[in-house]
Amino acid sequence: MIDLSLSDEQRQIADGAQNLLQEHAPLARLRDGAADADLHTALAAWGWFGTGLKVADGGLGLGPAEDTLLYLAAGRFLLPPSVLATSLAARISSGERRTALLSGNRKAAAAVRGNGDAAFCLDRASAADLLVFGGERIWLAPADRFVGEPVAGFDETIFTETGKLEPDASWPQGPVDHALLLVAAMLAGIAAASSELAAEYAKHRQQFGQAIGAFQAIKHLCAELAVRAYAAEAQVKIAAAYASDDPASAPFQIRAAIVNALAAARFNAATAIQIHGGIGFTAECAVHHYVKRTHVLGALVGGIGHQQAALLALPSPVSP
């Protein structure tokens, strides 16, 4: 039986994450120039990076379902990719390195390989490790193995470098599936937050003597965003439930989640700008961050074309 309601414990985790991020990562921080310096420490103290790890490995002993709840919130609050990278790094590392990552004393930054031997690094500055997205695998590299130079980052809240990074067989590595699930959760969070910002604006912005949300041209777009956000959240949650309780069926559900969430986040964030009109085109309004972050997260997982091909290559899901 598939039950997508939250258990009491899951509800506590979801609410706890929401409150934690409200306090330590309010969206307004992005406009004022990203001040995420203390964020890792606060998250680590809360147990964020080890939520899905076994107690014996220094984690909280929960599973992919609970991790997913954290990353739905992480998407809404636009937590930097280094948070995602550190969670994933803790999963595939061991010993003192893992202990340091879990405690917040050590940070991983996200990196992704592009065409040829080009690679891109995100927020490497204070990171000791790189969590490298390399197609169907993720790798954990020492940060100093990357040699590169800064570029004009697509997402200005992320310090972006381009350079070279040759994979080394000795680096810890793992399959990409859990990373895809968490990225899909962040994208679903973005789709939901964009939808809510747009509806809220449509309720209050007055033109032609009434709230613009009264016009069907706007109302129907808002409804469309709500549908896509609902679909993305539902698919991410079912994928997370499978990843926790029926891992054999999880790959199909996770691929469906990432394909769905990539499209939903892209459409919702872009449409939210349109619904905001002129103010949506300004840096004053938070919506542009969702557009930019959607592209960054999509790039980490190889983009929608790669994920669509991967989904289509999978066999049909079997009834339990």
Added chain:
Amino acid sequence: MRILQAAEDELFRQEVRSWLEANVPSDKRPHETGDAQRDYDIAWRRRQFDGGWGHIAWPVAYGGKGLPLARQLIWFEECARAGAPETTGNSFFVALQHAGPTLIAHGTDAQKAFHLPRILSGESIWCQGFSEPGAGSDLAAISTRGTLQLGQLDGDHLVVTGQKIWTSYALYASYQELLIRTDASSQRHHGLTFVICDMSSPGIEVRPIRNIAGGRDFCEVFYDEVKIPLSAVVGGLGAGWNVAMSLLSFERGAASFPVAIETASRVEQLVAYFRESQLDAECSALASELASVRADAAALKAMVYLLIARDAGPAEGSIVRLHLAELTKRISALALDMLGAHGLDRNVLGGWPRRYLDDFKTTIAAGTSQIQRNIIGERLLGLPKGAQAR
């Protein structure tokens, strides 16, 4: 958020699976609407009823098994897996997916005891009498009149005169869920009454309308002083709007459950066809759209489970209904593109080209996509009503 693998559920699934393996008809449902198609639907319904599978969730007293929703979903999944006849476009869709649930919620004991077993046994097909020529999306504008006549020799009754339209299965239906205006001075959603109309009553004339897919299963229905006994009123005189809204919440909510499961299963047929035909070598646009609908169909099923888990108000059903309706059209359009010249035969590959034509109805029936977006915008997101919607 969990997948519970309970041993009892597994036993139930195995029981369902074995029964379906032995009982799913080997012949396919006729493509053309008509008596043969109706008889096929009746035969399949009877077989389920006789096998003890009349309904998974309806109360035992009315011929169901009285089991929880989770078991009902297992039944739908196993039906899709076994290639059983679909609930979509089936002659019993109205009876099973909205008339029955509405009677269970609002009917009298006598109405339930009479009608529910007859639906499950395949004795009664139902149709819906809501839309009128002047009342489509604006349902509250209905003008078909029911005049109260009390103290007659043949009992108290309503005399109904007017016209309904877009009435699927009216030619074959024994009963109709009929919404009429019983207070002549009333406006809009006041003064309406929901009645069970016996389609064999004198004064009813049914005229089939040919639809764009060639079907003749939806009709105009004319009422000329049709007598309907007061015992056929559901929910009380003047309470029709509430009963109708409750019915629509079933039509836009739980009725999506089997359809969502069938839709996901149909997409897998297309994936298989795509591989067999090696279409990926031909056009990456088809591959991209196929992957996209595969993800959206998976999400549609997930949305059903999320809807159930959240147990929220009826407006959330419109979210699932809207996604379902729009996705259904995308899927059959993709099938048509994949088929290329083969699509010149309407009935090829299980009738995808015919389905493409038939699926135009999905974003019109049960509330157009535009009406669903109004509902989502106003009732779920709290956006203000526009000047044109009173």
